[in-house]
Amino acid sequence: MVYDVIIIGGSYAGLSAGLQLARARRRVLVMDAGERRNRFGSLSHGFLTQDGVAAADIAAKGRAQLMAYDTVDWLPARVDRAQRHAEGFDVTDDQGRSHFARLLILASGVVDELPAIPGLAERWGKQVFHCPYCHGYELNRGRIGVLASTPLSMHHALMLPDWGETTLLLNGSFEPDSAQRSQLQTRGVTLEEGQVKRLEGSALTVVMSDDRALSFDGLFVATRLHVSPLAKQLGCALEEWPLGVFIRTDATQATSVPGVFVCGDTARAAGNVALAVGDGALAGAAAHRALMFGLG
Structure with missing residues (x-):
């Protein structure tokens, strides 16, 4: 199957991006390694309507809501390689399986170096x-x-x-x-x-x-932050920030590589659930626009 969009990372930003695309009835594959950045903590704070709620519960509820849409598939897997070709993107998981999509959204977060x-x-x-x-x-x-x-x-x-x-x-x-x-x-x-x-x-x-x-x-x-190596594989322009390297985006969360969007912690040094959800919504809507008008 060729998906409209593959979302790499199924935490808050990726779920939010997927929801916009699912509601536009687009075929979406979410690939998630199950390693939320805030998995070491318990409760989430500062997110309107979810203050004091368990972070894992917010993620689980978001996943359940997204998977209620029949155009969305979920694959618990790590992505080892992503390549752009003329028709879109070829993504290879840690089992050697290939998956294809017209567009990519990177929502893989960051790794904290303590x-x-x-x-x-x-x-x-x-x-x-x-x-x-x-x-x-x-x-x-x-x-x-x-x-x-x-x-x-x-x-x-x-x-x-x-x-x-x-x-x-x-x-x-x-x-x-x-x-x-x-x-x-x-x-x-x-x-x-x-x-x-x-x-x-x-x-x-x-x-x-x-x-x-x-x-x-x-x-x-303050930790040193590391983004997924997939951005470098794809050729996305990066930016050096005081705490690490991040993926450069425009105002719509688009990267320097046509057809690749990014959202969440991998695009900003914030580490905030509410901002990740907002970024995801923006990236999902921008990807839908690219699909409609052939901007990818």
């Missing part, structure tokens, strides 16, 4: 976070740590006093200049200049290199 600190990875999404708007309120104005991983951690540190008593753990990542130190002082941020050795305990404890133990209610860190 600092290599013992005890951090297993607390990701539970006691260690990246988004204050998603997780800051639940810390109840408690003790908040910011683990510096880049000079951009200054942004985290200046934001977070609105959610609690904040300490910036420099961990040898960068050295704030005098103006930055003044900004931190104005915002009431405490500076911790030592190296972090590990994280431990059911109550979050940061152990420093000199064995001092610092207790926090939550820790925030």
